[in-house]
Amino acid sequence: MPARVLLTRPGPRGEVLARALEACGITTTALDVLRFESVALSASARAALLDLDLFHGIIVVSPQAATCLAEAIASYWPQLPQGLRFYAVGEATARTLHAELGVPAVIPARGEGEDSEALLEVASLKAVAGKRLLLARGESGRELLRERLRERGADVETVALYRRRYHPPSPPMDKWLESGDFAALVVTSGEILQHLVTWCGPVALNQPLIVSSQRLATLAGTLGFGSPHVASGASPAALSAEIRAVLDPRGATSDQGDHEKGKRR
Known part of the structure; x- marks a missing residue:
């Protein structure tokens, strides 16, 4: 599976999320499709x-x-x-x-x-x-x-x-979306999700999609995304935890087990 995770959050908040993921060894790329x-x-x-x-x-x-x-x-x-x-x-x-x-x-x-x-x-x-x-x-x-x-x-x-x-994804990111050449896509806005679906091919639609709410997961389903995963919130910590769990379920389970052991000590 390709290692890259595609991020759509713009500005400084997107940079914070990218740093949090890269600190865990996850390669990220910002799509930069939204500016204020x-x-x-x-x-x-x-x-x-x-x-x-x-x-x-x-x-x-x-x-x-x-x-x-x-x-x-x-x-x-x-x-x-x-x-x-x-x-x-x-x-x-x-x-x-x-x-x-x-x-x-x-x-x-x-x-x-x-x-x-x-x-x-x-x-x-x-x-x-x-x-x-x-x-x-x-x-x-x-x-x-x-x-x-x-x-x-x-x-x-x-x-x-x-x-x-909103802007179209620039090369080569437009091709990544078309071919599904990424490990996960992270979206925290319904408008961004609706914007991006235009460029997503069949494989991309079934790659893991990390969203920040059940509302977005429901919208994703109506747009044709087949593998939405709902984080516990929109914070970098919540999104990072869900991305890590999706990309490495065994590692996430191990982390949770270590956490529970720590609480029992």
Whole structure:
């Protein structure tokens, strides 16, 4: 089996994942099919940022959104308004918010996943009737958070801070996808999965596909992928563990056994 693992996560987070895997002796290649571009704020987005102190909470969907939000806030608020509660879909987004704005963020409970569905299970987002919430995100994406929170009675305003630009895989990676010349493909975004399926030949569709949620595994099945494997989350540690388990089940079993022995000592 070819040794290379194809990664699709863009930017610094993709580099962190690559380093984690390479530290385990796994060769990786970044497909680089997605890049982020900042967008000019709309009039409604500028108005929302000027009224930032009137919101009860700010929901941030990705590390990229957190970085762009911090830059936008700095243009309007020399000092962050007091009393804002931040929500993040996962630990990486929460860490970015803390690094950029110095604020803590509410995240889904450990083990519940790192996506919109998991964040909606947070207790304080179940009682939002009459509250004004700001959703920081890209130009396009899933509408689940906005729709569910509005169903719960919240006044939700969206600020689009960036756009995604998708590119074809460059040679020779396009041929690898066509022929299935890789050991595993790692995808943490439904949009990337839908973008890549165009280039995947029959063999590639049946190579191991590592995804970060059951939702993505379901989508993968509808797109024709025959071997999805669901990691316990979207973090580099969770993805690395699942990749290692798929590529070397015996080693993963041995590691687990050693871990259990260590706990019993």
